[in-house]
Amino acid sequence: MSxxxxxxxxxxxxxxxxxxxxxxxxxxxMAASKVKQDMPPPGGYGxxxxxxxxxxxxxxxxxxxxxxxxxxxxxxxxxxxxxRERRRLQIEDFEARLxxxxxxxxxxxxxxxxxxxxxxxxxxxxxxxxxxxxxGESVYNTDRWVIPTSDxxxxxxxxEELLHTNLGFRWYV
Amino acid sequence: xxxxxxxPGLDELKVEEVQVSxxxxxxxxxxxxxxxxxxxxxxMLCRWEEKDPRKCLEEGKQVNACAMNFFRQIxxxxxxxxxxxxxxxxxxxxxxxxxxxxxxxxxxxxVLDKLGxxxxxxxxxxxxxxxxxxxxxxxxxxxxxxxxxxNKITEGKLVPxxxxxxxxxxxx
Numbered sequence: 094m095s096x097x098x099x100x101x102x103x104x105x106x107x108x109x110x111x112x113x114x115x116x117x118x119x120x121x122x123m124a125a126s127k128v129k130q131d132m133p134p135p136g137g138y139g140x141x142x143x144x145x146x147x148x149x150x151x152x153x154x155x156x157x158x159x160x161x162x163x164x165x166x167x168x169x170x171x172x173x174x175x176x177r178e179r180r181r182l183q184i185e186d187f188e189a190r191l192x193x194x195x196x197x198x199x200x201x202x203x204x205x206x207x208x209x210x211x212x213x214x215x216x217x218x219x220x221x222x223x224x225x226x227x228x229g230e231s232v233y234n235t236d237r238w239v240i241p242t243s244d245x246x247x248x249x250x251x252x253e254e255l256l257h258t259n260l261g262f263r264w265y266v
Numbered sequence: 267x268x269x270x271x272x273x274p275g276l277d278e279l280k281v282e283e284v285q286v287s288x289x290x291x292x293x294x295x296x297x298x299x300x301x302x303x304x305x306x307x308x309x310m311l312c313r314w315e316e317k318d319p320r321k322c323l324e325e326g327k328q329v330n331a332c333a334m335n336f337f338r339q340i341x342x343x344x345x346x347x348x349x350x351x352x353x354x355x356x357x358x359x360x361x362x363x364x365x366x367x368x369x370x371x372x373x374x375x376x377v378l379d380k381l382g383x384x385x386x387x388x389x390x391x392x393x394x395x396x397x398x399x400x401x402x403x404x405x406x407x408x409x410x411x412x413x414x415x416x417n418k419i420t421e422g423k424l425v426p427x428x429x430x431x432x433x434x435x436x437x438x
Contacts, residue, residue: 188391192299195306199326202319237409238318
């Protein structure tokens with residue numbers, strides 16, 4: 094026990110390299126130098142960086158806002174330009190339709206009149222012996238041209254044609 | 267009293283139809299609009315004024331004749347470039363004109379060189395035009411009945427009612 098008291102406390106403050114040796118003063122000398130241990134490099138470790146490191150870098154907040162706003166404005170400008178171009182293309186498409194309308198209208202008129210004529214002739218055959226039936230009689234009280242309904246036109250034709258006329262433009266039913 | 271609907275016979279409706287698909291029509295639409303302008307406008311004027319397709323069969327026949335003539339002229343001179351143009355348009359279901367600008371330019375140049383047709387600028391086909399016809403303006407195209415006579419002018423001195431409005435709670 095007296096050996097313990099002879100070891101001064103100041104020895105504990107020595108560098109760690111000699112700590113094990115100094116701890117063993119008075120005790121049995123261990124074969125420390127003979128065993129291979131993972132020791133710190135000679136001269137000790139370098140200085141450890143422990144202070145706060147928050148460097149001021151990058152753009153400021155204002156400039157980031159500015160860049161974002163600039164990108165948005167550029168996007169809007171492109172969008173408006175393309176919308177104007179789309180409007181011009183739409184006008185071009187409409188003009189194509191305008192130019193073709195007389196042809197399509199004339200063909201449609203002829204087709205309607207042809208179907209009505211064929212229906213009239215069928216009616217003359219079918220209602221020949223029905224008493225009191227006037228063939229080709231108009232159901233309206235007026236003399237003007239009444240646009241015929243698709244039901245009336247496709248009455249004597251297969252149902253598929255009527256459906257095609259009414260729903261042909263749709264993708265779904 | 268209901269009368270018979272007069273319909274033209276099938277012979278009157280017989281006309282040389284333009285047997286052509288939609289992409290072809292759309293490809294040629296702008297030139298067709300500027301070349302066949304007169305009979306088209308006459309037909310549309312007739313149709314809109316008379317409101318009766320039976321009365322405009324003649325004009326319709328002229329529309330068809332002009333269209334046939336138009337396509338014959340194209341077939342005669344610029345057939346290849348026109349075929350390329352409308353096949354390019356036909357490639358998509360939407361037939362967007364902006365996808366085929368190269369072929370359109372080729373076709374336009376060919377038509378301008380050989381036939382002297384200029385493609386109308388944007389907005390020219392949608393301008394309102396005046397059409398001169400020899401057909402008289404129809405009176406009463408809706409075949410409306412006679413209008414009833416207007417009410418007679420009320421005679422006598424007009425005074426506001428004695429106890430205010432008889433209709434509602436305010437007093438004027």
